[in-house]
Amino acid sequence: MNRAIANTEDAAAVVDSDRAHVWHHLVQNKPMQEGAPMVIVEGKGLRVWDINGREYLDAVSGGVWTVNVGYGRESIADAVRDQLARMCYFSNSAGNIPGAKFADKLIEKMPGLSRVYYSNSGSEANEKGFKLVRQLAALKNNGQKHKVIYRDRDYHGTTITALSASGQLERKDQYGPFTPGFVEFPHCLAYRADNGDAPDYGVQAARELERVILEEGPDTVGSVILEPVTAGGGVIVPPEGYFETVQEICTKYGVLIHMDEVVCGMGRTGKWFGYQHYDVKPDIVTMAKGVASGYAAISCTVTTEGLFNEFLAEPSETLQYFRDISTFGGCAGGPAAALENMRIIEEENLLDNVNKMGDYLMDQLHALKDKHEIIGDVRGKGLFVGAELVKDRESREPVNESVAAGVVANCLEQGVMIGRTNRSIPEYNNTLCLSPALICSKDDIDEIVTSIDNALSNIQM
């Protein structure tokens, strides 16, 4: 369906301005200099329209797992507008009404945690976690226990330190030197592990964390940061026993667990948070994208009361507290949007929908796998699913990146936006990614899966 969006002259002028002056994220800008960049102008539910009026079904929630409650939510826009008209901003050295209310509601969903620190991007929320670990080491451990362990294939953000904590070589390449004190341990993707078929693979993969802690020296390691389900590194669902073993190891060596819920947070996997599928008790939880579904920029670093208490000191001790500020962490529109976003997820029973539609999506993708040899593996949790493409099922050799890109492009031609691992792991940018909004229906899923089916039927290897 095409929709009249703007007159042709306006559209051409906007496209020209974009082409002339906007530097787009993540993608090569050269093709846009030659062709027309896509400009998205409107959205409703799972549908978006470009400036030429062409409609698309967005199966990736704004490209990067963000618009969880779907587009065009007037009630969120109203909540933000009302808040901004009343009190737009004051530094978070003071409180604001939606900030207090959202923290209260959020903590209700996170037993064992109790403090919310506001900032405005996932990277920044993670940086707060790293700063807490570093300062805790300085305050309590003579500067020891300052290292952060991270996992191969996980991504934790775009700043130099968040990249230092990321296990995606193509994101990191050419941006070093990196921040010292960040150490990698292996991923837990059974499909790509030599011992992936072992019945206790989850435990074995987690034991790699212990190996690295012991190599570094437990008295130097402060925390481990993990995505509950790895997103851009290939949609990796932790194998059985993994997080339970991570918990056991971290308890044993006094290592804090930092869960990066930037993608999984707020319902994407069928529970409020991804870690809640497992028997694990994080000390730090970070979240961003789905917190306000992209209607406002907000991120949160959530900690235990115990960790918060470590930073309480007499006012005379001027350097003994968390001396951090995020200017826009004081924007009151963020928590206003987050409160309404949470209300929608609850009132519309969206967690339930994620579980039902997630099962349906998995079934449909498994049926596609039966039909198309090129699909080597299908994995995911809730409405967060990936299909890894291979040249040959036996050898599991990944397809060239251009093949995955071709599938995405073909789906787009059919009016369906799907994603793929992109500038992530060398040779392994071969996983198609699906993360439709939590409101999606069976009909939406059928449309998404049919487009992939068509694209795979047309593919030239």
Ligand SMILES: Cc1ncc(COP(=O)(O)O)c(C=O)c1O
């Ligand atoms: C797991 C994870 N953590 C952190 C980030 C960084 O978030 P932001 O881009 O908001 O800084 C991302 C972004 O994609 C992410 O996927």
